[in-house]
Amino acid sequence: MLNKISLEHILFLDIETVPEYEDYSSITDDKKELWEQKSQYQRKEDFTAEEFYERAGIWAEFGKIICISVGYFHLKGENRTFRTTTFHGEEAALLKEFKNLLNGHFSASKYLLCGHNAKEFDFPYIARRMIIHRIELPYKLNLFGKKPWEVPHLDTMELWKFGDYKHFTSLKLLAHILGIPSPKQDIDGSMVRQVYYEEKDIDRIINYCELDVVTTAQVFLRLRGDDLLEESEIKKV
Template sequence: QDFSNLLNTHFNGAQHVLCGHNAKEFDIPFIARRMIINGIALPNKLNLFGKKPWEVPHLDTLELWKFGDYKHFTSLKLLTKVLGIPSPKDDIDGSEVARVFYIENNIDRIITYCEKDVIAVAQIFLRLRREDLLVEDEIIHV
């Protein structure tokens, strides 16, 4: 509910775009389905019913890196490596999240893992645009 409220109140303008790596095929559908299952109204940014592909306010670094290639998949770890960006996968990867949550009960470790992914996606986007990467004092952890 908090995420839905955040999107509806602070990130609901045309200039706001959701961005992630493989987000169009995993993160966004997963979040939307969980909202529906839990009876949460989809925020406009996630409500894709009847929208044409160019009307979808999502940006996916995996798609950007494909350059139109339909049979190509590049992991976030590999893309950060080839672009000279620090890997967010220096501790755990997605396959280990369930274990860390259910067995280790270490939500802080998962939070750190997710934050690193977000930073890596931002750095990839900047690198693809040939812009300067973020430096540590430009990143705010909340």
């Protein structure tokens, strides 16, 4: 079934997020109370709300997107390239740029969005942050009234589940067991907040995010039974 989808009709993506503010003391008192309530179940008695705030980036209500990396295939005869680019900067601006990409180049019904665990995280996170910034949702992210088979989203983690809803597999693990070469990354997801706020090195984060987009595309190729991308086929634009 996956082989019936043209690779050129898929936009692969990944996002990186951080807490909305650099530290807990910057939050208003009313939002501190809301954060304490929201995080109570996960932190239990092990952490105070302040100590747990460094993880706030995983919730769209308390975090923000610092970059969206995308990748897409370009096929010409037997030759193929996989092109990546990243939107970054002030959140509202990067969200508008991403929306313009969707509306300008990927709005037709034949196009699909694909990420790893994206149905649970990336897609809803982007949509929520757009609504918070009063940005009208692009068609590809507006799921209101759509039937399940009308949702234009693919998820490599969901594809790997084969109907097992209890199963979670990280992108790193899935790439390893599928024999996909592990990209050389100098950070992981747990370090993004520190690199962004303390080291102020957005380029490291962008590189990490784009490598995850490439790995997601590689996983999709393996699930289809296709040859993996060679390094020479991957282009940054």
